[in-house]
Amino acid sequence: MRWAHDISAALPTNGPPQLRDESGIDTVVLHCTAMPDWNVWDTARYHTGPNHISPDGCPTIAYAYFIEPDGLIYKCLPHSVRAWHVGPWNDRSLGVCLAYEAGEAPPPAPQSAAAVDVCLMLTRQLGLPPDRVLGHRELEGTGYTVEDGNPVLRKECPGLAIDMPGFRAAVALAREYPEHHAVEVI
Ligand SMILES: [Zn+2]
Incomplete structure (x- = not known):
């Protein structure tokens, strides 16, 4: 069992949050901070x-x-808050961010494992298949644009060292052993 520490009431805000209908959420988006040592x-x-x-x-x-790199998980927002992370996809998605600078090395194993478990929790809660877990760079209109019929990458987020099909396969595998991948929000 992992714990996701709910710090949503303690984080700084800037005016009232934008609220949305949670039933419209159909995508979980993986991000990285792309900054050294940002918590x-x-x-x-x-x-x-x-x-x-x-x-x-x-x-x-x-x-x-x-x-966090050591696998510590924070819940930062209720799902009813429409956060500004992926432009045209903000209404319908939730963001999961790794404190990860996105260099050539993949994220540390404890962080990757925690990310799989969080994405498993979210896909189960939301009734979504693992293929609705997307990297930011995979979202048209924010991660990439289409020019002359060809995709043009705008973002590398969550880092090119993260293989998104492989990550989704890990989420799909974890679904078969949910008792080993449980996350509880506290
Ligand atoms: Zn991103």
Whole structure:
């Protein structure tokens, strides 16, 4: 059993959050911080202040879940909050962010394993198949655009060292052993 520590009431915000109908969520999006040593507090302060997404700051941290390199998991937002992480997909998705700089090495094993378990928890809660777990770079309109019929990558997020088909296969495998991959939000 893993624990996801709910710190949603403690994180900084910037005005009221945008709310949405949770029944419309059909996608879980994997992200990375792409910054050295940023933790969940650094990330929330960045998002709620002037940033690359909005000069006025976003209402909340962009991610619903955040995972440290050692596998420590934070829940950052209720699923009813529409966070600003993937542009045209914000209404219908939840973000899971790794504190990971996205170099040539993949994330540490404890962090990857925790990410699989969080994505398993979310796909089970939301009634989604594992193929609805996508990397940010896989989302059209934010991760890539189509120009002259060809995809043009705009983002490498969550890092090119993360093989997304392999990650989805790990989530699918974990579904067969849910008792070994349980996450409880506390
Ligand atoms: Zn991202």
